[in-house]
Amino acid sequence: MSKTPAETGEERLIAKYFAPIANHPGALRLSDDAAMLTPPPGCDIVLTKDAIVGGVHFFPEEPADAIARKALRVNLSDLAAKGAAPAGFLLALALPEHVTDSWLESFAKGLGADADAYACPLLGGDTVKTPGPLMVSITAFGFVPQGGMVHRHGAKPGERIIVTGTVGDAALGLRLRNDADAGRRWNLDNKSREHLLDRYLLPQPRSVLAKLVQAHASAAMDVSDGLAGDLAKLCRTSGVTAQIDVARVPLSDAARTALAAEPALIETLLGGGDDYEIVCTVPAAQSDAFIAAAQAAGVAATDIGGAMAGEGFPRFIGADGKPLRLRKTSFSHF
């Protein structure tokens, strides 16, 4: 489609909804072909890109501001796990025909609120039409001291394995979304249901822990596809294996209640996606200090086991002292 007037529809859309939230000088008021980032001397740039698709990664009927926030937060979670301070992000937005002005307004508002809250400014992007579902593809940038990015590799035998927050809530939240009766079967009160649904809707990236991870972790990643599978990836990349004490894996009260009602949920808790917590390895001598500093920053951190020499899938030891047999350890689209 071609347009006569001086401003195209895309320019108007950007000027109306996105330029007001793009207040970083490198964004050039979203009126250029590119954005600019001036790295502080002695820094590396950490680059991450996570895309979310309507009907695949989120329910399209979710509030627009929550979709925007989730799209940004899954990327912030990657930066935090790499020990990087957020520096900014680019947004690619593929919009179906039916998207309304009020939807866009709410989307931009949510995005702007989180950009401010996490000090991660919108720098630029691209807006296109699609005959398919809404898709939000964000590329986020972070700074670390040169050579200081925390990798998936680097874990050494004898180190402690630490996970932040609680595990499995979002996977239960998703189950609740798809199965209205599950809340009753799991003996959940309204508050517990809300907690789990919220954890699925809106990740809590552990950005406040980035510096701590950068200072102490030998290896780290964000838990986005399930603790068991993600820890296995970290171990495989590091050339180690691990032993996890399942009783020590941190669960919310809601998850604990559900698990008591349906013990098979342990699979969902350990293998379900969307936690957006950090799992990392820390030298044993530093693990207590790490946990204390995380708690001082307002985030629980829990020692759940240790890295060991050897290879193979990490062993998750149950209350009976025997390894669990996990059938599903990771979320994958493919």
Place this chain on the structure above:
Amino acid sequence: MSKTPAETGEERLIAKYFAPIANHPGALRLSDDAAMLTPPPGCDIVLTKDAIVGGVHFFPEEPADAIARKALRVNLSDLAAKGAAPAGFLLALALPEHVTDSWLESFAKGLGADADAYACPLLGGDTVKTPGPLMVSITAFGFVPQGGMVHRHGAKPGERIIVTGTVGDAALGLRLRNDADAGRRWNLDNKSREHLLDRYLLPQPRSVLAKLVQAHASAAMDVSDGLAGDLAKLCRTSGVTAQIDVARVPLSDAARTALAAEPALIETLLGGGDDYEIVCTVPAAQSDAFIAAAQAAGVAATDIGGAMAGEGFPRFIGADGKPLRLRKTSFSHF
């Protein structure tokens, strides 16, 4: 969907098709959550993000390697227009169910070939499933000396307006794709048809001119939505207007033949999208040197008019000395 084995399907897909073309150390063999870029001291990073959607920006039945190349090249074109040397890119790929192994192989091969040819390595990305059309969203990074990015603003009255290559070929190529009879009406031989179709299929980003643009241009942008509309954007952002001599706008032989057969095509040539040439303003005293240096680098560059004080849409002066009345000046999705 969840998977039992140690490697998920997404990991296998990445390891099989994309890791082999990701040979830059910052890509971390695509086995981490993020990639890394170490900026040279004294550099700014130029960031650009262009997404293309099947059925909107390209024909889904196009060869996979051409789709990959187009997705990367439209971003390289932005970097070149900003005066930036390519540094690397991230790829988000949303794949419909029906995508086959051979399609992915061809896609990765095309992407790898262009990454090498343009010295712009694949650093990382994200692969997701979509129930909608194929979408390729690329974020590309380039380096410029600090403060040296060429903006859309900066054009001054009296400066010359220079455009690279030829204009309008891709828009005619798209018309040929959609209207089998157009080639006959426009008196095009097979070679001319091929030329126009190729220009639509595969942009030729002017990366070899990046340094020249950086050294001489006061303002620049890539022509992706039509020369007339894009020049209008550059002028508006710069606070100037322009006068263009239509007879001097560079056309390929094929475009010239078509225009002779159907003079109304001037609208398509000046207002159609997908040129991926550079339009820039250069101080009058430097324009001959700029054009000569571009030609020495193998790219035609043509002085098509001048920037002028004032505002309003640039005037395109026809052979009769009167301004053309352009009804369609720019491609826009919205």
